[in-house]
Amino acid sequence: NAGVMQNPRHLVRRRGQEARLRCSPMKGHSHVYWYRQLPEEGLKFMVYLQKENIIDESGMPKERFSAEFPKEGPSILRIQQVVRGDSAAYFCASSPGTSTNEKLFFGSGTQLSVL
Amino acid sequence: RKEVEQDPGPFNVPEGATVAFNCTYSNSASQSFFWYRQDCRKEPKLLMSVYSSGNEDGRFTAQLNRASQYISLLIRDSKLSDSATYLCVVTFSGNTGKLIFGQGTTLQVKP
Numbered sequence: 001n002a003g004v005m006q007n008p009r010h011l012v013r014r015r016g017q018e019a020r021l022r023c024s025p026m027k028g029h030s031h032v033y034w035y036r037q038l039p040e041e042g043l044k045f046m047v048y049l050q051k052e053n054i055i056d057e058s059g060m061p062k063e064r065f066s067a068e069f070p071k072e073g074p075s076i077l078r079i080q081q082v083v084r085g086d087s088a089a090y091f092c093a094s095s096p097g098t099s100t101n102e103k104l105f106f107g108s109g110t111q112l113s114v115l
Numbered sequence: 116r117k118e119v120e121q122d123p124g125p126f127n128v129p130e131g132a133t134v135a136f137n138c139t140y141s142n143s144a145s146q147s148f149f150w151y152r153q154d155c156r157k158e159p160k161l162l163m164s165v166y167s168s169g170n171e172d173g174r175f176t177a178q179l180n181r182a183s184q185y186i187s188l189l190i191r192d193s194k195l196s197d198s199a200t201y202l203c204v205v206t207f208s209g210n211t212g213k214l215i216f217g218q219g220t221t222l223q224v225k226p
Contacts, residue, residue: 033214037156041218042119042202042218042219043216044216045213089156093214104214106160107158108158109157
């Protein structure tokens with residue numbers, strides 16, 4: 001049973017380009033969470049999705065950022081017109097349900113570097 | 116005020132030492148509490164859950180004080196392999212299961 005798969009592991013973009021980060025949850029998991037970790041900081045919640053639905057996007061910047069989790073395929077975090085401040089590690093986590101005691105399983109992350 | 120606050124450290128201790136980390140949280144409705152470990156900005160991994168009654172897992176002991184909104188992690192007989200960043204994590208009722216992370220406390224165990 002493969003764990004949470006994120007790709008790419010490293011992504012380099014120039015300012016103004018688009019970044020697409022992909023996350024495939026563990027088999028049987030229908031809940032996906034995206035977190036961002038800026039240098040020297042802790043992980044910050046961005047968005048929580050279930051299949052075809054955004055449940056909580058309270059941590060998403062208002063502009064340039066979007067997320068989706070289609071019926072088929074991985075969850076996608078999309079950043080348009082990237083800026084240097086977007087450089088960070090982006091982690092995806094999945095769970096089978098919404099119990100607050102339910103363990104989240106994290107992917108290895110995507111390190112985004114904006115030149 | 117941050118929802119979850121930790122002393123970032125670093126804590127530099129010799130092998131065999133006992134070290135304690137503290138964490139405070141601001142939301143009294145917080146429901147579940149965890150310590151995660153993160154190595155070199157890799158993915159965080161669950162170390163242990165934290166209960167009001169306290170819990171122990173080998174050399175690791177976690178305590179929760181709801182009245183003071185305070186969580187602690189004690190590591191006894193530190194090993195070199197314990198060097199990592201320790202993240203205090205809470206969730207709260209109605210929070211759709213999302214985790215709120217502290218910024219982490221860095222531990223460096225020296226030979």
